Amino acid sequence: MSEFKVVGQSVPKADALDKVIGRAKFAADISFPGMLYAKALRSPVAHGILQHIDYSAAAALPGVAAVLTGKDVPGANNFGIIIKDEPVIVKNGEKIRKIGDTLALVAAENEAIAEQALALIKVDIEELTPVLCPIAAMQPDAPKIYDKGNVLAVRKIVKGDTEAGFRDSAVVVQQQYKTQMVEHAYIEPEAGIALFDGDVVTMWVSTQNPHYDAKEVARNLNIGLNKVRVIQAATGGGFGGKLDVSVQVHLAMLAVVTRRPVRMVYSRTESIKNSVKRHPYTITMKTGADANGRLTAFECTIIGDTGAYASYGPGTLTRSAVHATGPYEIPNVKITAYTVYTNNPQAGAMRGFGVPQVAFAHEAQMDMLAEKVGISPLEIRLLNALRPGSLTATGQYLEQSVGIVSTLEAAAAKVREIKLERRGGRL
Amino acid sequence: MDKIKIQFVLNGETRQVEVEPDLLLIDLLRERLGLTGTKVGCGEGDCGACTVLLNGKNVNSCLLLAARVNGCEVVTVEGLGSYDKLHPLQEAFIAEGAVQCGFCTPGMLLSAKSLLDVNARPTREEIARHIAGNLCRCTGYTKIINAIEKVACADRHCACSREAEEGR
């Protein structure tokens, strides 16, 4: 018998009933009388300077309620969870840092008119050489995406003496790993609908962090945070991709200017082109072990392409560094992780937050070491797994709830039960 | 642009509407008739969130001109069941944990129904094959297939093939 009455019970999900009958309201399902439809004009250029924008024809198109450009942003005109480096709308004379940067916003009576209006806006962009490779971006002579340089953050972790550790190692494996950029691909594209009622902006939006959204809206509209109400609509998946601002500030500005409800729903293509991605990494990893397979030393360098804007980039790379050893105790550790700007789509949070990349690497290292030492993958992991009393790479003392050994044992038992057979020998 | 008069049966009710030639069924349902249970995920037939039943078969409503449903029967998730009277598939989706974000759920339910209507006791493989046009990013499909299988089994009062499988 469980000591609990409700915890530990597989009760039905609170939201499931509304979702199975089609009554759950996702943001694109909400509408109001007199609603306008918003669309954004996006940069076709990865790196450049916006010289001039002429939207007179778009503004004159019947059915267009508003056209906004960078000069119309009342507040800070920047956002970002860690660093406020992304413009709400790029201003004349300012930098474009990726394909998809917002150059203008349109609100119109229907989507077709809004699209026609976008086509009527003329932009003049001075193109700059785009920086597309993070390793090239780190070179001193690389074109600068930001004045302060392209390396956004460096995270170092040092514990013990890796030189001595490798000297004392019986076996060492070293390998470079590369991981790709991927898309969250929540099935619901970004969407929101905003109202300006009295002096309060209210919006329903597909989001993972409404309180953050409200702060960015308030800063960029230059209104009190208590005058912004962000309500999370039913959200069709996020996986980290809906932590960043998408439609929120744009909708709020259009609702305030037009004093009408405004809805903005991304197409799938708009979603993939403009949302954050999982960081592509280049990882170099060197791991040493003694003749029994006990880990002795670990060195790792990680270069993460965070694209044009920081988003959760520095947080992701820091987490990668902290987790780079894997769930193993290693006495000597040296890790450096670089977060690097490029003119690629920005990378941010995605389920796993930089750890799937390093896990791909450290788990390959473990298998290679096991093979060299002549023990099984399970044995090398059990031998080195963190336990209560272990010290992590950051020197954290783990006191309790360190279940890696239990998961190894549980998995191994199941593997025996369902008869998974390893070609190379014991598991 | 001349409007086209169409008549069709929507969730059991005969409807007459005038549509523009380029109006898509998904937009007719969502924007004109207020049936927002049917979702737009990709707009190009690649995800199945917009799945409805057209004469009993699962189709992508984002790829169908509304004019084409003249004389047809269309079922959306709103026609499947209600708060008071859930369809067995809806009950099973709740009970089996087949719903996470819920965005693929309406389409998934309709694909499942179109399968069970022609094959009352499909295998897990047949279920997987029939919902292969409905992408789900949350569940890994396991619990969705469990839910559909549960209804198939209940329908026939049979020993659940999944239990048999698990016992192997």
Place this chain on the structure above:
Amino acid sequence: MPFVYHAPRTLENLFATLDSLEQYSLLAGGTDLIVKWKEKLIDPKAVVDINGIAAMKGIEECPHCFSIGALVTHYEITASARLRAAATALYEAAGEVGSPQIRHIATIGGNIVNASPAADTAPALLALNAEAEIQSRTGISAILVADLFTGTGRTCLKPGQIISRIKVPASGQNQGSAFVKFGKRKALAIAVVNGAAWITIDGDKIKDVRLAMGAVAPTPIRLLAIEDWLRGQTLAASTFKTAGTMAEKLVRPISDIRSSAEYRGDLARQVVIRALETAARRAKGGCACG
């Protein structure tokens, strides 16, 4: 942008409608047409919905062949026990197209006239030596499906001409066919390479054979040189392997978002080996679909 919509119910009305239009797109299943229209790759002034035309529907069995209406959906093909038995490659190809939703509305006629080099039914129809019935106001003619394609997305159909039905020879004794597809996933996949084989055997020899492949050239192609070599060869794994090697050398695929040219060459080899093996097994087995 907006278009005029016509929905003729007979071939006569269809041709009259087509004659009256300067520019039009035919709407059958629409699973490609609507996507292209949404992506603004096409901008038809008129859309002619042919789904109401009964003469273009249904699967009929004639002596030694099937007459398949151009509006027959992929689903209908996969539901036909007769096609499964006697036009196995087509049955298999139809089941590999898109998703159940797509197969329920997309038509075989549409799959052909789109003239995609990767269309799944195309290699099957080529290997089965299928003919398309081309109909217009002035009459009806037949052309091998293989001769229909003039380039990627292009056919020899002229304005006012349509494909009304497809004639597919039925496989009989000592004959078998098979379709093989390599995609990047197991459903909703466009072929990286696909192909089909049809074979007639005489004892342990190959009496006659046709091989076709998709996604390795601007159009689906027949591999005539390999067919020539195969005739008279012994049914053996080594024979199929040699044919595969020939295919790898013969085809000149391109690199694109789905694959490199080199890897397509590797797959071309496997398509030929596997399609021949399966087709031969079916020819030997008596039951064409075994």
Place this chain on the structure above:
Amino acid sequence: MKKRGVGMGCMWYGVGNTGLPNPAGAHVDILDDGTVLVLTGCADIGQGSDTALAQIAAEEIGVRYEDVRVVSADTGVTPDAGATSASRQTYISGNAVRSAARAAKQLILETAAEMLGVSQEEIIAGDRLLKVRAASGKSQAFTDCQSECRVGLGLDSGSDTREVSIAEVIAKCRMKGKLTLGHGWYNPDTTGLDAETGQGRPYATYAFATQVAEVEVDEDTGEVTVLRVVAAHDVGRAINPRNVEGQIEGGCAIGMGYALMEEIKLQEGNVLNCNFATYLLPTSLDVPEIYPLIVEDPEKTGPFGAKGVGEPALIPTAAAIANAVYDAVGVRITDLPITPDKILAKLKEKQNKGA
């Protein structure tokens, strides 16, 4: 030739933001009829936080799951709970909700203690009732004695004095002019990381996992099919085991896509595969059979021992698949995704070396 292989992948994952404060707040209101309203800023994006938080509140207060309604993620009415990220909401918002629930419950306990004539410590809550702990010492005797007296006086045994419903206690509270509101917040115990050495305590707790993948590799085409995945996850405590399984199964599917098929292709900063016809997710026919295993090594600072599972679910999958591919055909692909053309090229390379 198709060859099978098995590979293992392990992971750990710090719950919450790395070395940064990341608090969450919550309000709990126990209403007149004994039902409960929870206000939390925590955004449920389908992972099931509304459900888990309702279970935590129900457990703490002693009502049933269906008695609790969670109102979440509305900045007009709910307190900030931070982001639904870093697998933090069950642990951090769970603790915040538990703390708010405890505060509201405290108000009930005070009144209940008076009604039952015992000290608060002797009362346990559950299933909408507040009961005197069965094995409680002195007060137990006192109440037993009281019961005996009642019987002696010809009254019933007075079981109403041994337990009282939450609704009755609430009624009593209201008569006294007392509202039963609680608020709470939680910030995990962390420190920043040293700029030069990275030393510090970045997370209060870690989740752990081991996954084992079985694959089949076609040596002629390089195609990989993932057949089965065993996924053992230490979640501390599973608040809702079926939803935890759902997280694991879904995570494995995304992990499989990451390992084998997903990749954004760029050209001059432009995304080339920007629709679902070209950016490919696993379909129902691509995902393996998944065996989720819930391992519970309770975290003493977690709500009822819970940690997190959202992200851990996918972290070791690609690693396990890569190791399984190596086991099957003896080539190690070091750049993701592990596509058939890469495997075939390595197999050819290996063959040429051998020849």
